[in-house]
Each structure stands twice: as C-alpha cells, then as structure tokens.
Amino acid sequence: DIQMTQSPSSLSASVGDRVTLTCRASQSVSNYLSWYQQIPGKAPRLLIYAASRLQSGVPSRFSGSGSGTDFTLTISSLQLEDFATYYCQQSYASPRTFGPGTKVEVK
C-alpha cells in the first residue's frame, strides 16, 4: 500500500494568515492526489483534485501544488470557516489511501 503522511499534524493560526500544509507519499503518485476538508461533525468535502485543480465551488484562496511524492495545500488568507482538518488522498494505486490529517486550529 502507498503510505501517506502529512505535516504538521496540527497547527494554530489566525484569521488572515497564509497557511501551508504538506503531504508526502511513500512512492510516486504522479498527480493522483486530492485534498479534502472536514469540519467536525460533517462529511469531508473535496477541495483539490489532480494535485492542483480547484473543485467547483471551492474558494480561490485554496490552492494545491506538487507531483510525484511531495504536495502542498495552501490557504492564502485563512477565514473562520477554514478551521478544520485537512486530508490528502492518493488515487494512483489501489487501495486508495488517505493521510492522517492536519488539524488547523484557532490561535
């Protein structure tokens, strides 16, 4: 199985901050990488697919980059509704696997 790791596991930030989350795969997944946002008590929501493509309806302050084994999700100006847990996920090989998540908390 392809192992996904994320760093940091949690971070504290303020509204308006620029935040960068990192995801790493144990082997190359090309651009078969998605990012999801999960607010407590809610289902995850797709933010980014194909490593850098913004899902329809997702604010443009979210962006993704990377290919191969190293990926980043950037929130350019953190908003109150962005405090959540973020998961990366690879669809390059079966089984599909998720990272353990990065929790973004209010400073």
Next chain:
Amino acid sequence: QLQLRESGPGLVKPAETLSLTCTVSGGSIITKNYYWGWIRQAPGKGLEWIGSIYHSGVTYGNPSLKSRVSMSIDTSKNQFSLRLNSLTAADTAVYYCVGDSSPIIAVPPSFDPWGQGTLVTVSS
C-alpha cells in the same frame, strides 16, 4: 446536483453482518466512468476506503477488508449497498457513501460527493 444518503442500522451486534444502503438522487447511478464507493471513519480517527462499485457490478476493494466485504448495486432503485460481516468493535465508525470519479475527463479520480455519513456502533 448529485446527492447521496446512507441508510441502515445504528447498532449491530458483534459477529453479525452490517448492511448499509446508499440512495443516489439528482442523477443516475448509471453514469459512464462513475464508480460508487464506501469510506469509513472510526471515532476520532482518519479515513479508510472500503471499496467501490461500478453500475455493471464490477467492484474493487481494500484488501484489508476484502474477505469481509461485499457490495452490490440496484440500478432500478438508484441505490448501492455494502455488507460487512464478522463485525467487531473495531468496525465501529461513521460510514460514508461517496461518488468515485474524475471531475473532468482524463484527470485522476477523487471522492465527490459525500453522503452525510451514518454512525454504526458494534456492541452487544
């Protein structure tokens, strides 16, 4: 706009079989290149993909669960289902049904949309 909703029991006994159904609305379950999947999340834990099914009945799943999992699809009802047998407390989780497809042609697939999730507790 596609919407998914899970249904099934909230409490199941150890060693029994869990049966969950996902109803798709706002579109047809017979959509080219669209798979339908199941993902679960144990309390306070991360996300685990269980498996996915195509409208033809073709399935692919997580080897960690494959021997206990079966999936089916009912195109006449626009529903797909999950069965997980030999339950233990470790199967306690929120179970989500998801669309499993490429948002646009020729790009990698992702999971979207998601159902709201249903909590299944395995306990006697």
